[in-house]
Amino acid sequence: MKNTWLWLLGISATLAACAMALPQNANWKIETVKTGLERPWSLHFAPDGRMLLTTRYTGQLMSLDISSGATTTLTTTLPNFRPDGEGGMMGMELDSQFATNNKVYICYSYWKGGTQTDANKRNRLSSFVLSSTAVSKEKILLDDMPGWWNHNGCRVILSPDSQYLFFSMGDAAGQGSGPQKAQDLSSLGGKIFRIKTDGSIPTDNPFPNSPIWSLGHRNPQGLAFSPVTGALWSTEHGPEVKDELNVIKRGKNYGWPTCQGVVATCTVSNYQAAIKEYDTTGTVAASDMVFYTGNAFPAWKNNLFFVTLKTGRLYRLELDNERIVKEEILINNDFGRLRDVTVGTDGFLYISTDASVDSRIFRIRPK
Numbered sequence: 480m481k482n483t484w485l486w487l488l489g490i491s492a493t494l495a496a497c498a499m500a501l502p503q504n505a506n507w508k509i510e511t512v513k514t515g516l517e518r519p520w521s522l523h524f525a526p527d528g529r530m531l532l533t534t535r536y537t538g539q540l541m542s543l544d545i546s547s548g549a550t551t552t553l554t555t556t557l558p559n560f561r562p563d564g565e566g567g568m569m570g571m572e573l574d575s576q577f578a579t580n581n582k583v584y585i586c587y588s589y590w591k592g593g594t595q596t597d598a599n600k601r602n603r604l605s606s607f608v609l610s611s612t613a614v615s616k617e618k619i620l621l622d623d624m625p626g627w628w629n630h631n632g633c634r635v636i637l638s639p640d641s642q643y644l645f646f647s648m649g650d651a652a653g654q655g656s657g658p659q660k661a662q663d664l665s666s667l668g669g670k671i672f673r674i675k676t677d678g679s680i681p682t683d684n685p686f687p688n689s690p691i692w693s694l695g696h697r698n699p700q701g702l703a704f705s706p707v708t709g710a711l712w713s714t715e716h717g718p719e720v721k722d723e724l725n726v727i728k729r730g731k732n733y734g735w736p737t738c739q740g741v742v743a744t745c746t747v748s749n750y751q752a753a754i755k756e757y758d759t760t761g762t763v764a765a766s767d768m769v770f771y772t773g774n775a776f777p778a779w780k781n782n783l784f785f786v787t788l789k790t791g792r793l794y795r796l797e798l799d800n801e802r803i804v805k806e807e808i809l810i811n812n813d814f815g816r817l818r819d820v821t822v823g824t825d826g827f828l829y830i831s832t833d834a835s836v837d838s839r840i841f842r843i844r845p846k
């Protein structure tokens with residue numbers, strides 16, 4: 480009997496060890512970089528090798544030393560901040576001159592006028608300047624985007640020529656006319672925008688005097704420019720099915736809420752179908768994406784990586800222009816929900832989890 484118990488104990492110890500093992504294969508392994516974070520929504524590496532990250536509900540920008548794991552909270556003041564449902568402190572991008580001007584772009588949720596009612600739920604994109612202790616000098620770039628407890632977007636990315644900011648906003652589901660806002664050019668809900676870095680509207684935008692670059696979006700939360708073609712790619716959350724991978728083109732209508740996924744034709748004008756739809760039986764909840772431009776994995780050069788929330792996956796895609804040549808899942812719900820993926824200055828891939836308690840950052844490095 481004693482031996483049986485020892486044997487059973489041995490089995491459970493082995494199972495526990497297996498459960499703890501991080502995914503790996505012949506070429507790469509995964510390491511834990513940081514534990515105990517509050518939903519890191521957006522990760523970016525500063526030129527000096529620090530990781531900067533936004534924390535969704537606490538609304539503070541943090542600096543992380545990836546070798547020691549030490550964090551510094553940079554005191555961030557977001558006026559009438561709204562840590563509400565899927566809203567809060569979301570996308571962040573660094574200016575191309577960050578090394579000298581310390582400028583960042585942050586998208587966050589707020590209460591219009593400060594009063595916490597459904598009708599006052601909003602989102603905005605602002606620029607800020609970092610010091611060693613604080614994030615201040617806010618300049619609002621696009622204000623008064625509709626908000627709700629869900630579908631607030633908001634991912635922000637600098638164009639490859641550093642002249643423009645592209646950023647996404649969800650349809651702010653319950654606000655105003657609901658999802659139909661995505662088809663309304665007078666609403667800022669359900670759109671992807673293009674503005675100059677000072678907030679002004681480029682004269683060659685598709686709709687005169689409007690920051691709107693594309694419409695008909697449900698809730699896009701991943702944006703990345705292909706280093707090969709220059710095309711802007713995006714992930715977009717589907718309702719219960721049909722998360723989308725899109726190539727975002729000037730003035731195009733991506734169909735929501737009239738059409739979804741790869742359906743070839745739609746009654747909306749200037750319709751653009753998705754490149755691919757994921758899971759017709761249940762949403763994968765596609766989040767951040769990045770093209771691999773590092774040197775640590777030469778075989779992955781220019782591959783597209785994206786993470787998913789509901790299925791906790793990290794996808795790797797090889798592309799030929801707009802065609803997916805190969806698709807691989809590197810992480811398959813080993814860590815729960817995944818929010819962000821980025822490439823470090825060391826060429827390793829960094830991913831963040833999206834847990835209500837103890838969110839983590841992992842990295843994938845060569846063996």
Ligand SMILES: [Ca+2]
Pocket residue numbers: 695723733734735738739740752753
């Ligand atoms: Ca669509």
